[in-house]
Amino acid sequence: MSMEESVKYVSVIGATGYVGAELVRGFASHPVFRFRHLTSQTFAGKPYSEIYPEFRGIVDNVCEDLPYEDVAKDSDLVITALPHGVSAKIVPELLKAGTKVIDHSGDFRYKDVATYESSYKLTHPNPELLKDVVYGIPEFYREKLKSAKLVANPGCYPTCSLIALAPFLKGHLIEEDPIIIDATSGVSGAGRKTDLAYSFCEADESFKPYGAVGHRHTTEIAEQCSFLAGKNSGDIKVTFTPHLAPFKRGMLASVYVKPSGSFADVSSEKINEIYKEFYKDEAFVRVLPGKTLPDVKAVAGSNYIDVNGVFDPETGIIKLFSAQDNLGKGAALQAIQAANVMFGLPETSGLKNIVRGI
Amino acid sequence: MSMEESVKYVSVIGATGYVGAELVRGFASHPVFRFRHLTSQTFAGKPYSEIYPEFRGIVDNVCEDLPYEDVAKDSDLVITALPHGVSAKIVPELLKAGTKVIDHSGDFRYKDVATYESSYKLTHPNPELLKDVVYGIPEFYREKLKSAKLVANPGCYPTCSLIALAPFLKGHLIEEDPIIIDATSGVSGAGRKTDLAYSFCEADESFKPYGAVGHRHTTEIAEQCSFLAGKNSGDIKVTFTPHLAPFKRGMLASVYVKPSGSFADVSSEKINEIYKEFYKDEAFVRVLPGKTLPDVKAVAGSNYIDVNGVFDPETGIIKLFSAQDNLGKGAALQAIQAANVMFGLPETSGLKNIVRGI
Amino acid sequence: MSMEESVKYVSVIGATGYVGAELVRGFASHPVFRFRHLTSQTFAGKPYSEIYPEFRGIVDNVCEDLPYEDVAKDSDLVITALPHGVSAKIVPELLKAGTKVIDHSGDFRYKDVATYESSYKLTHPNPELLKDVVYGIPEFYREKLKSAKLVANPGCYPTCSLIALAPFLKGHLIEEDPIIIDATSGVSGAGRKTDLAYSFCEADESFKPYGAVGHRHTTEIAEQCSFLAGKNSGDIKVTFTPHLAPFKRGMLASVYVKPSGSFADVSSEKINEIYKEFYKDEAFVRVLPGKTLPDVKAVAGSNYIDVNGVFDPETGIIKLFSAQDNLGKGAALQAIQAANVMFGLPETSGLKNIVRGI
């Protein structure tokens, strides 16, 4: 635990993957958090900046491989960037040691354990924890985050889709079926992997759908849609198709829905207004003006998510669009945003001015 | 007109744009067609290979700027790669000179002139021609192409979308509303332009929707959908959203529809079977095996279009996917395929083995 | 002029080009500088964030087009990002108004006006100013920068080449002929241009030399090499070849020289040691360990420049390598580094933790 009031210590378990690296980038310029442990089994003993040379002179901390208990005991916050299945076992140990935890896996994102288990083909070892976990989208669960011990950082596709859908689901302005989400991610979404499919010669100039039936994020999106609409897990289902595109960072969701009876005055202008009203106090949700549509380029490297929508009067379909950085608002930087809330800091601390530039 | 029986002369009007360049690439290795005129107002007098240095030693023909009548009179086929509005005026002159014409603009793609005029904000100067124009997708209009004088080469998005939808519309296996088409094009789709939006620093790492309401290809797709379903122009409407992605060539359509009552046994396997049956005699439509989904990389630089689909039993939505090269099957190489049919040549002449490789 | 002691006001003339945008990105998170005027003739009246949407919510300042005198009078520092020829006329006006100036053009980089005039094919209107201008590489001219009124921000290629060469020229460890610099820049080096050559479809997958004889940066590099070696402008000449590569940001210089007689113990290890010693107190020059060679990826988006070198005992050639961001250390961020020195701030203010991440 920190001695100085004004400094908080954060540790990252699994710090050398891409989510880990973005956590490191984000926290490196944070005014309050300082790194305690950066753990890596593969790179233990090596300076972080040897694995990611852009951090040379900035984050030269040596990667450690130490017991989870030891990571937790002198950290105010531990962030786990581990595969699902692994997190489910480790997180309870961390909590027991008294630290707060933000987990990046799918293991704690669901309220309905059966949905988790059928989506991930796993038996959850600690289902009793799920009830008190806070799903880490501050725009939806800010109050709960303030006292959260364990935060499940949402999936990248879910964050992108839900921010686009929330005002309309909450306001019962759209029909709950069909909800069609066509989404595209940059290659970093696959993680720091050596699969041939993600090699430069295979991924460059490639564009393709994948996981067109049964992608795990489908049920995560659906459960949160149900909650946003004031319903129970499982009440709303969504059609979700992810695509892989040849850029490193960024994600776009294009969402197709129909206005409900209570949205009789639906129009592109009205959609824009609803967004503006709903997100008027949010620092990181940018509602684009007029008919300007989101572009992943504008959010890359940041915690911003840009949204807008249009109505097609010919077919009666509403099109909603949202763009975020899959590693930013879609993962690591949203975790920092959540951490700010958890520790009573200004929500934008360390995040406001991070932009990638040209 | 050609003297030798076995040689046909083709001219390209507007040969120095990207569609023109792909026509040149395709015809350069064609066993029967030879170039007569490559016209360009901007580059008249310059060797083609000075504008496109990859053609040095291959196509060194000098670009010409000569009256359309003169282009037509010694050409068996004239292909126009001109902006809409311009084609509408010029094509009749070419036809009068006795040549066959394939036009790449939107000017002759519609049967319903009112739909054209509202989509393109133009008055059609020669609406009487529309009746006999053949819409140049050989897979749908092969018989008519054999005797066509004027072929309207389809738009890139329409070709991609219609090949995906055709078996299901023709077979009345899907509901006609909604038909949601989420499509993505490479940057070459914008043509050989100097707009800032298509500059490397702006387009690389960018991914965004555009023309989300009222993109012209919407009505072109919709009219052909109506015809495929045995209906009249205007009967079917589609929701269409194009996106721009950072690769040069290629296009993917992701189509969302619902099975109709007569498709009670819908399943992913059944969708694949229907595709296989429908396209079993087609050389350029490749139905992918099992649940393999299309990738633009596999069709880049070729006249192939890869298709497949899946059924999502959770939501009852059919997802259809098709990938083509926007300049290949989506434009220039499909025109060569049509030309082969028009001149009684084997449909694959000069097209079968063109692949881009790694 | 600023009222509060702790705040300094900076204005950027020509703020909407790529160098301007990187200045804006850099200063936006600077602890001391605040924007006074962002000027643009083309975009006057528009919010900066409309031109660069990544700055929405961060830099929404409205672009202005106002007299240079007015820009200067309430700014502590004016940075000009203008074409050469234009700067030469405007900068004296700014100085007259009492502000400090950092100029990004070639107009004030030379001490020998004849070299400037033959390189730029221009007559310099204010050659008397050249004597007191400080060439803005803090690693070489830190002391002079502290009291400078006018700083000429160096060219991107010169910064990259000179940082690599300096320890060896200063130490007389290499022969002064030949000095062969083979350098490569990302596309943003061409600026925010709409030339076809920089369009995505032309620049992607392209790699080529350009300006192989007489590129302007040749003489700028050569003059500074002469100064580093303690000689007069013109005494040393360099062979310089720039190349254009398909990435947005970054620059690499590969430099080929021969050890002089006084570098009898030349070896790769020795080269590394010399670098480490020479740059031991520099925050932004990172001498890579062992035989690790620089990569533009590691410096993109930052003010860092990474260097290292090896000796080829077979041919007796020393190879020196340096990598920087062409818009970062090669332009805008180096200007901020210089500004920090000019205003007595810690040299790393606002610059230390800017990294692009994955």
Added chain:
Amino acid sequence: MSMEESVKYVSVIGATGYVGAELVRGFASHPVFRFRHLTSQTFAGKPYSEIYPEFRGIVDNVCEDLPYEDVAKDSDLVITALPHGVSAKIVPELLKAGTKVIDHSGDFRYKDVATYESSYKLTHPNPELLKDVVYGIPEFYREKLKSAKLVANPGCYPTCSLIALAPFLKGHLIEEDPIIIDATSGVSGAGRKTDLAYSFCEADESFKPYGAVGHRHTTEIAEQCSFLAGKNSGDIKVTFTPHLAPFKRGMLASVYVKPSGSFADVSSEKINEIYKEFYKDEAFVRVLPGKTLPDVKAVAGSNYIDVNGVFDPETGIIKLFSAQDNLGKGAALQAIQAANVMFGLPETSGLKNIVRGI
């Protein structure tokens, strides 16, 4: 052996790497060669088009894993795309079976076995074969290729460098020291690998030198330089530095040399004339006009190599530039060119019109 006079059977050992895939692409449209065996240990039993889906419907041959003797006995030509060390053992077996062989490894490229052994850290098991091997650059060894049994296909960097240097070395127009070659390759040069360094997220936006001391191609280039100059292996040494750039295909060599005493009238124009004269009968070497410099984009996907050079009168340095496709003229397509010569076919058979287009 083939029954029909007009058909020749080719087999590729190691057909599923990138060089293999380009051999398949090239031979697929060859008028004379037909595939006999495409071998792969990893993918035996699978259709080639399952590994490379762009070949679906074009090359659906099933990959085989069969004894080398069996590959050889019914093939007119066997092309080996195997790692060095492996080829050295296998090639003699293939020759014994009576087939002609083109080998893609480094094992048979050297005349001086000691140079090979020190470069590759291997003992050559069959040094007696080296004498009769023909180094497969048709532009230099065309006569010998006509009767060759075993051809060593040159390295990519050597082909690129040697085509640039040949006229000047043969004509004794340049000093033999220093010869500085700064070269850049696309990522496909690393082969079909899953190394993290070649993953999209690592390779995109990266540009870096590698193997700066002792890259194997250095001695291969040097030996051939010696032969071109009429000297013995080892007489000439070269300084060679490869770089890796973020494009898939293509390679550029920038070569720095000094004119010899016998090149008193050196000038950019003269360099261009010398190239034109030297390569005037070559179909695949394109000497660019005037001061136009090569671009890898113009040769991608083809067997062409573009060359030109300039003289820098300020420093007395000649700059020579050459661009080729590393998998094309730098590997697979040059092998087809050599095969054409070996079998008495027109040298351009199947190669002339292969271009990648935009």
